[in-house]
Amino acid sequence: MTHVFSPSGIWQRTGVTEHLGGINATQRLLAMCGARGSQRALDIGCGSGYTVCRLASDYVAQVSALDISRRGVEDTAKRVVKAGVGERVGVVQADAHRLPFRPSLFDIVVAESVLIFCDVQQVLGEMARVLQPGGVLGVNELTLLQPPPERLNTLLR
Ligand SMILES: C[S@@+](CC[C@H](N)C(=O)[O-])C[C@H]1O[C@@H](n2cnc3c(N)ncnc32)[C@H](O)[C@@H]1O
Numbered sequence: 001m002t003h004v005f006s007p008s009g010i011w012q013r014t015g016v017t018e019h020l021g022g023i024n025a026t027q028r029l030l031a032m033c034g035a036r037g038s039q040r041a042l043d044i045g046c047g048s049g050y051t052v053c054r055l056a057s058d059y060v061a062q063v064s065a066l067d068i069s070r071r072g073v074e075d076t077a078k079r080v081v082k083a084g085v086g087e088r089v090g091v092v093q094a095d096a097h098r099l100p101f102r103p104s105l106f107d108i109v110v111a112e113s114v115l116i117f118c119d120v121q122q123v124l125g126e127m128a129r130v131l132q133p134g135g136v137l138g139v140n141e142l143t144l145l146q147p148p149p150e151r152l153n154t155l156l157r
Pocket of ligand 1: 018044046047048066067068095096112114117
């Protein structure tokens with residue numbers, strides 16, 4: 001599924017993922033992170049909670065999730081209970097720019113289509129702070145591989 005950003009939150013209401021590449025991109029990202037067993041993972045900007053459920057069901061023992069929106073927190077909290085992984089997931093409403101976690105807590109941190117809304121340097125600093133040394137950061141973000149054509153620039157402006 002290809003994502004079309006929707007300020008009205010239609011994707012969140014329908015419970016699908018909200019990033020480019022959809023579920024396939026999430027599966028690839030988590031596989032690339034090498035998440036496993038007793039590890040502890042954090043999903044920043046968890047949205048509808050799909051990735052959180054995948055992490056807790058298929059990969060790691062403990063998952064923390066956060067979103068700045070109350071709706072994201074509520075949707076994720078409901079979804080993890082429905083998926084039967086609620087006891088191994090903690091969901092909080094918080095800002096990625098000030099992560100409410102102690103340093104070096106996580107083996108893996110993931111974020112999908114979140115950095116575009118953030119001060120990237122600040123959030124990357126926070127991600128590095130809460131990751132263990134040698135931990136893995138997995139980010140799925142719309143990225144320009146080359147300067148866009150002028151027509152696209154004009155359209156975006
Ligand atoms: C496009 S959605 C992506 C949701 C989910 N990661 C996914 O890929 O399906 C962006 C999410 O990031 C959250 N978000 C935006 N800015 C944030 C911030 N500063 N801190 C935490 N979450 C944020 C939004 O509330 C929203 O749920």
